[in-house]
Amino acid sequence: MASISRPHPALVVGKYLAVAFYVAFALFPLYWLFKIALTPDALIYTDGTALWPSALTLENFRSVIFASDFLDYFRNSVIVSLSTAAATSLIAAAAGYAFSRFVFRGKRWVVALMLLTQMFPLLMIIAPIYKIVAAVGLLNSLWSLIIVYTAFNIPFATFLMQSFFDGIPKDLEEAAMMDGCTRFQALRKVILPLTLPGLAATLGFVFTAAWSELLFALMLVSKTDAMTFPVGLLTFVSKFSVDWGQMMAAGVLALIPSCLFFLFIQRYLVQGLTSGAVKG
């Protein structure tokens, strides 16, 4: 074979420039969030669009943490998001496994129905949902959010999990059953460990979706003690002014749980676990 020619230096530089531009583009809003959060209130308008604030302060963080209800909103959001992620992933894993492995009557109908639910704009069904939740007396409770979020995330999460199960060769659980497992044991000891990346991805996806959901949270919860963080953010917008500094500080704080969560699941997100299972 001919030697592989090295790319032209200009191409290399161009490639890195493109990557750098993309990274800057993607991270700039985040930088701006930090910048405003750290700028003293008085300087926000005078600093304007200057890239670097002329003075730094932690005052915004202090007042968000100690002088507002934000810790409550956080707690509520964490409870709602974690519960939703756990419940959805559990149900989606079970349903995805069934779709992937079993043939049963009505399977196509169930799949079609699940796809159908994904087609309506949320705004269309928000009123009926409100009616239902009110009728069962769950308004202003975290339960209402957990149940509604779970219901809305299950279809997509199920398809996601199904594709992960589809990627695991059937031979593996059959081998496990020959080795003495019941179907459930085969699932637990062989299939589940291999689905961890998929499960982590599903958990992460649902967690983020629940964490940043605003519409339902706004409609179903109007009392402070059941408010989630995105609704809480809106309390910084009053009729006559917007408290930018505190709002951004709260936003920065809101990033923390998401980051922690992804840090926790990222080692399961590493793919390639199934390689070596089959074929030579």
Add this chain to the structure above:
Amino acid sequence: MAELELRDVRKSYGRIDVLHDIDLKIEDGEFVVLVGPSGCGKSTLLRMIAGLEPISGGDFLIGGKQMNDVPPRDRDIAMVFQSYALYPHMAVDRNMGFSMEIRRKPAAERKGPVTRAARTLGLEPYLDRFPKALSGGQRQRVAMGRAIVRDPKAFLFDEPLSNLDAALRVEMRLEIARLHQRLGTTMVYVTHDQVEAMTLADRIVVLNAGEIQQIGTPLELYEAPANRFVAQFIGSPTMNVLELPPEGGLKLDSGARIAGTGGARHLGMRPEHLRIVPAGQGDITVEAQVIERLGSDTNIYTEAAHLGPLLVRAHGNVDLRSGERCGLIFDREKLHLFDQEGARITPNAAAPVQG
């Protein structure tokens, strides 16, 4: 150890019948090979024995006990998959000991059988590796090791060597033969490979379109195939089959006739039972078209006027060029005749040569 018995076993997927009335008794310690063209139901049959596929009709017995509805884990049968199906998240030793782990044997007791199996298969250096860090041949060995460790009543193999290269295939074939000699356990083996079937089997079962065509020892199938299908399926290169003219049979250069009577419609000759002689001195005259020299043997693709192509396999090298004409002599003892339905006509029912 135990014998496996299939009585009138059927399998259908919805309205599609995949296997019809399979009657097969596999003796204790026997090595039975299932062969047949792709899609004939070999894997399905094996999976029904394993318990991975429900049986649609008939009975399946292990050691005289009805097993139709017994789940795989209670059949005490081990299976080696074509894909190996190693658990990717477990190291080799845990893979091999997994069956004992499931049966809650303490770790100390699991060690012995695993080490012993690893020693037999030359896997000792790899015990703490993960499957993805093994070569194809090593994975194949682990898959066999996992089965051996169980000391099951029977082993099932579904094309276990088909993912290996030629040299490794020969080596593993030998290994399986040794394993059978040493363990003496019943084995059922599915393969596409002629040589594997002929060399490993005590008995071969030839399947076609979900029906058993013939059951017999490798030599029985070679020498007395029950029908045209088996005749052409067993033996490599494939048997030549000529259509016989309905009246008077096949006319030879000498004027004699082959198989004029007895309802024979086809004449089968294995390539190795044809002999090349100078043109004009044989039973028929042909033209050599393509010549394959393999060193030990020579394959000569010839064309006979009115009769069509005939393949000849000669021992050693043959002094012949393509385009040359030559004569062929049939080995009279080894001709096969088939009737209208393709069934073999036993030699004494119709004397092949008259005149």
